């Protein structure tokens with residue numbers, strides 16, 4: 241089926257997040273001209289270089305200075321062409337996809353992990369215990385789980401058109417009082433190191449931060465860690481009632497592997513578990529396991545990974 245597809249790009253630290261190229265890869269399995277909308281203009285030059293992108297629309301305006309889903313979707317919606325809209329399934333992507341679907345009157349399916357001509361999609365349900373297959377009719381909005389699709393290659397030369405929507409949207413957040421943390425978010429990172437109650441106390445998370453800084457990872461936590469220690473914020477929680485992550489590498493440290501935790505990280509590409517208990521359920525889904533305390537294994541891991549990174 242050939243149809244016009246619009247992708248809302250995902251931005252991280254003012255540049256294009258890799259999931260944008262993955263969305264283009266997903267779109268290419270359907271066919272048809274692919275437009276990429278860059279909210280706030282961020283990453284538009286990078287988006288134009290993705291192979292398979294026919295047009296980039298860089299939307300600038302005051303409303304993109306801070307995040308507000310109503311303002312963003314109001315600014316983006318008039319530039320959507322075609323019957324299929326793709327966003328990422330990050331927290332922001334899900335919110336934008338729902339707001340755009342509501343404005344357009346389209347149905348929305350969140351967090352899909354495959355997409356075929358037709359359109360049939362799959363997504364995991366019941367905390368990752370089952371895969372649901374859905375036949376979706378266009379027009380529709382789909383949000384795409386990161387690291388589920390092959391990214392499109394670099395090599396495109398799409399035309400970039402820039403529009404300015406300042407003064408044209410009814411809602412614009414002028415100031416955000418609480419700023420997001422400086423650290424990489426677990427939902428965005430390629431490598432996630434999560435600590436559980438086995439870390440003993442919250443100050444021991446500093447060992448995970450040091451390792452994370454060495455290898456460019458984000459630090460997450462189990463719910464037990466988040467609930468037990470005030471110092472570990474809920475934004476770090478991975479699992480059924482926390483964030484779903486799909487990094488290339490997930491390192492679980494002092495985490496038993498309760499089903500609710502697995503629900504948020506089992507689709508990671510590779511899982512390394514570090515636990516002193518050889519019977520811990522986390523080893524059941526881990527690709528690699530270290531049966532040892534974190535006190536023994538984290539310094540050794542840091543040393544080896546640092547050596548690899550500096551090669």
Ligand SMILES: Cc1cc2nc3c(=O)[nH]c(=O)nc-3n(C[C@H](O)[C@H](O)[C@H](O)COP(=O)(O)OP(=O)(O)OC[C@H]3O[C@@H](n4cnc5c(N)ncnc54)[C@H](O)[C@@H]3O)c2cc1C
Nearest residue numbers: 436437438462463464479480481482494496501516533534
């Ligand atoms: C409705 C509901 C929703 C939930 N949602 C979530 C969720 O989103 N995310 C989530 O994580 N949990 C969630 N939970 C909680 C979940 O059931 C578990 O209680 C929780 O995941 C356990 O966290 P933990 O593995 O850190 O702690 P524990 O189960 O206490 O495990 C600690 C582990 O650390 C190991 N350990 C101890 N000391 C060391 C050491 N020095 N070195 C190495 N290993 C060590 C132990 O062997 C043990 O395996 C939910 C529960 C419910 C009921």
